[in-house]
Amino acid sequence: MPLQLPVLDNSSFEAILAEARRRIPVHTPEWTNFAGDSDPGITLVQLFAFMADGLLYRANRIPERNRLKFLQLLGIPLQPAATARGIVTLLNERGPVAGLPLDRGVVVTAGEVGYLTRDGVTVLPVEAQVYYKQPISRDDPRYAGYLARYQAVRLALAAEQDEDADPEDVPLDLDFYESALMSLPTPANPSPLLDLAQTSDLAIYIVLLAPRNVDPALVREALANEVLSIGVAPALAGSVPPLLPARLAAQRRDTPRLIYEIADVRPDASDASYSRLRLVQDPDVLSDVGVVQVQLPEVAGLQTWELADPLREGVGRFPPRIEDEQVRERVVTWLRVSLAPAEPGVAQPTARLNWVGINAARIVQAVPVVNELLGVGSGEPDQSFAVANTPVIPSSFRLVVEGPDGLAQLWRMTDDLLAAQRDELVFTLDPEAGVVRFGDGMRGARPPGGRRLAASYEYGGGLRGNVAIGAIKASPDPRLQGGFKVENPLATWGGDLGQSLNEAERDIPLTLRHRDRLVTALDFRDVTLRTPGVDVGRVEVLTLFRPDNPGATAAGVVTVLVVPRFDAVRPRWPMPDRLFLRTVCDYLDERRLITTEVYVRGPTYIPVYVTVGIKVRAGFFADVVRQQASDRLYEYLSALPPGGPDLAGWPLDKRLLDRDLEAVVTRVPGVEFVNQLHLGVDVGAGVIDDSGEHALSGLELPMLSRVSVVEGDAEPLAAVLDSQPEAAPGGRSVVPVPVSRTKC
Numbered sequence: 001m002p003l004q005l006p007v008l009d010n011s012s013f014e015a016i017l018a019e020a021r022r023r024i025p026v027h028t029p030e031w032t033n034f035a036g037d038s039d040p041g042i043t044l045v046q047l048f049a050f051m052a053d054g055l056l057y058r059a060n061r062i063p064e065r066n067r068l069k070f071l072q073l074l075g076i077p078l079q080p081a082a083t084a085r086g087i088v089t090l091l092n093e094r095g096p097v098a099g100l101p102l103d104r105g106v107v108v109t110a111g112e113v114g115y116l117t118r119d120g121v122t123v124l125p126v127e128a129q130v131y132y133k134q135p136i137s138r139d140d141p142r143y144a145g146y147l148a149r150y151q152a153v154r155l156a157l158a159a160e161q162d163e164d165a166d167p168e169d170v171p172l173d174l175d176f177y178e179s180a181l182m183s184l185p186t187p188a189n190p191s192p193l194l195d196l197a198q199t200s201d202l203a204i205y206i207v208l209l210a211p212r213n214v215d216p217a218l219v220r221e222a223l224a225n226e227v228l229s230i231g232v233a234p235a236l237a238g239s240v241p242p243l244l245p246a247r248l249a250a251q252r253r254d255t256p257r258l259i260y261e262i263a264d265v266r267p268d269a270s271d272a273s274y275s276r277l278r279l280v281q282d283p284d285v286l287s288d289v290g291v292v293q294v295q296l297p298e299v300a301g302l303q304t305w306e307l308a309d310p311l312r313e314g315v316g317r318f319p320p321r322i323e324d325e326q327v328r329e330r331v332v333t334w335l336r337v338s339l340a341p342a343e344p345g346v347a348q349p350t351a352r353l354n355w356v357g358i359n360a361a362r363i364v365q366a367v368p369v370v371n372e373l374l375g376v377g378s379g380e381p382d383q384s385f386a387v388a389n390t391p392v393i394p395s396s397f398r399l400v401v402e403g404p405d406g407l408a409q410l411w412r413m414t415d416d417l418l419a420a421q422r423d424e425l426v427f428t429l430d431p432e433a434g435v436v437r438f439g440d441g442m443r444g445a446r447p448p449g450g451r452r453l454a455a456s457y458e459y460g461g462g463l464r465g466n467v468a469i470g471a472i473k474a475s476p477d478p479r480l481q482g483g484f485k486v487e488n489p490l491a492t493w494g495g496d497l498g499q500s501l502n503e504a505e506r507d508i509p510l511t512l513r514h515r516d517r518l519v520t521a522l523d524f525r526d527v528t529l530r531t532p533g534v535d536v537g538r539v540e541v542l543t544l545f546r547p548d549n550p551g552a553t554a555a556g557v558v559t560v561l562v563v564p565r566f567d568a569v570r571p572r573w574p575m576p577d578r579l580f581l582r583t584v585c586d587y588l589d590e591r592r593l594i595t596t597e598v599y600v601r602g603p604t605y606i607p608v609y610v611t612v613g614i615k616v617r618a619g620f621f622a623d624v625v626r627q628q629a630s631d632r633l634y635e636y637l638s639a640l641p642p643g644g645p646d647l648a649g650w651p652l653d654k655r656l657l658d659r660d661l662e663a664v665v666t667r668v669p670g671v672e673f674v675n676q677l678h679l680g681v682d683v684g685a686g687v688i689d690d691s692g693e694h695a696l697s698g699l700e701l702p703m704l705s706r707v708s709v710v711e712g713d714a715e716p717l718a719a720v721l722d723s724q725p726e727a728a729p730g731g732r733s734v735v736p737v738p739v740s741r742t743k744c
Contacts, residue, residue: 079498086491088486092483115472119293203337224302231358262336363492387436397429417439420443461498472487521543534584539562632665656702
């Protein structure tokens with residue numbers, strides 16, 4: 001049970017003074033005039049009450065002090081503030097026409113908030129634009145006109161070249177497309193979406209451009225044999241890969257999901273060809289924000305096509321046509337990024353992208369400290385030292401102790417000194433307090449007397465690290481001055497406040513129960529709610545449940561359903577994005593059993609439509625009653641508290657019944673009775689279940705999409721149903737052909 005903070009005495013100054021006044025006639029009956037404050041005796045009594053009140057305040061703090069000491073004895077440190085993460089691009093706008101190699105750890109800033117790069121990057125003197133082929137459907141009214149114009153131009157060119165051309169030779173299976181630039185995230189639209197499956201050839205094309213007024217030949221020499229860093233951010237919507245057991249994770253082969261190629265210019269080729277680029281760093285950028293590093297070829301391999309026939313430009317596998325002549329003159333070469341074919345028996349992964357850019361590096365909210373002197377060892381057991389800056393990022397902490405020969409010895413961080421050997425050079429770190437502790441000589445070595453200790457680490461965290469797009473725009477690094485530009489194309493995420501003392505005291509029984517290890521379903525729930533960097537509003541744990549096969553019992557599988565606490569668009573039905581799920585996944589991964597397969601998912605919301613007809617009681621304003629009934633239905637079907645019959649959010653596996661909703665409306669003040677209620681549930685493919693009840697299973701939760709409350713009879717469900725857009729007709733893609741947006 002939770003440790004309750006006892007109050008030894010709750011007497012206030014006024015209560016003590018009143019009690020003393022009541023005792024005057026008992027102990028000093030000769031004192032008869034004590035009603036006013038002017039009596040000297042009353043002044044002494046008031047002084048006594050004031051001093052007693054101060055003593056009681058100090059006495060009541062004794063349990064709090066004991067509680068803090070209990071936390072120390074348990075070895076339960078406070079959770080440090082979470083650090084924000086993000087990605088930046090380093091652009092060479094007016095700098096030297098040469099690559100600038102930068103190791104990881106470069107400082108960039110957004111005002112007073114500092115960040116460190118987590119990837120090494122060579123800043124190449126090149127800009128980039130991302131194009132894709134936006135298909136034009138065969139049912140589009142423009143398709144016939146494009147086909148006729150293409151045929152006329154082809155015949156005209158053949159006539160100029162004295163060639164015989166037959167109109168029947170024009171291929172009728174053409175896939176026209178428009179060259180489109182990939183949209184960049186903006187504060188107004190932070191999540192533009194490009195699905196590779198909806199392009200003409202399942203690919204995007206990155207054109208590398210020379211800086212303005214710079215010869216592309218000079219840029220090719222600067223790019224030769226260099227490493228290009230390509231930043232990729234997947235769409236925020238979607239799920240993340242599961243946490244597999246150790247044996248399955250070792251057997252899984254991580255095949256690249258994207259293919260990175262560069263233009264292979266062959267003058268006599270009828271179609272464009274590309275060469276595979278060597279991957280230096282290839283993270284799974286379809287699941288998380290990452291930086292792919294590719295090795296560029298020599299100068300001879302950095303070319304672009306010079307096509308004399310305008311009808312070949314952009315056709316087939318050639319890159320999309322660039323209509324801006326000034327941009328065309330700056331082209332250095334083309335990169336093609338396409339979706340890799342799936343292995344046999346494996347579903348083709350989706351490739352929905354939010355942003356793609358070059359000269360990119362991941363960042364973390366941190367400030368570096370190098371060789372800070374902690375103190376001098378005393379040789380005593382259980383020594384402790386404190387760093388000057390907190391909270392400390394544990395993964396960055398390095399501690400050295402001066403050895404007997406004057407050389408520094410690197411000590412290792414451990415989680416438990418009690419498990420250390422006698423002479424093992426280990427220590428523990430409390431990242432929130434910045435305290436380093438050593439062993440007693442029996443369990444962990446002691447720093448010898450007179451030996452200096454030094455630490456190098458990074459510190460930072462908090463809500464200040466979550467900044468908007470374009471907020472990071474400077475760097476104190478002298479190498480990035482004069483012609484270089486720093487910017488963050490995406491808003492940073494993950495920064496959060498540290499754990500407060502009250503929260504730590506409240507979590508004492510939870511920590512004693514699970515000890516930060518995930519064994520039972522209750523452990524999964526408690527630990528997930530404490531995930532730093534995200535605001536978790538609700539957690540449901542489904543044991544023996546696999547999301548992709550909900551009907552079967554899956555041994556060793558746990559699915560964790562998480563619902564964010566806040567959502568500006570849908571406050572009652574929040575949906576976690578990929579960054580939210582990844583943060584929870586990473587936090588659980590360090591605490592789960594190695595034999596457990598864990599899925600972290602958001603809910604599957606099922607659209608619900610309700611129409612209600614009510615009778616309003618006399619004396620109540622009808623519009624107010626109807627609005628209150630509508631609000632009560634929204635609240636009752638909410639995924640977050642106080643939704644559902646138990647005020648904890650709509651429960652899983654609870655059947656939707658029109659009778660329950662009717663009872664909810666009836667309890668609204670001013671509703672005399674419900675005339676009629678219609679319930680419709682969208683079961684997919686445009687089918688509405690209007691039977692009055694619907695069973696929910698697995699991760700399904702209801703989401704009230706439309707509601708209508710009127711006096712009299714309820715409206716039909718058709719009045720509130722969302723219009724279902726028709727599927728866009730598609731045609732068989734054979735020969736992609738560009739169309740021009742400009743007019744001559």
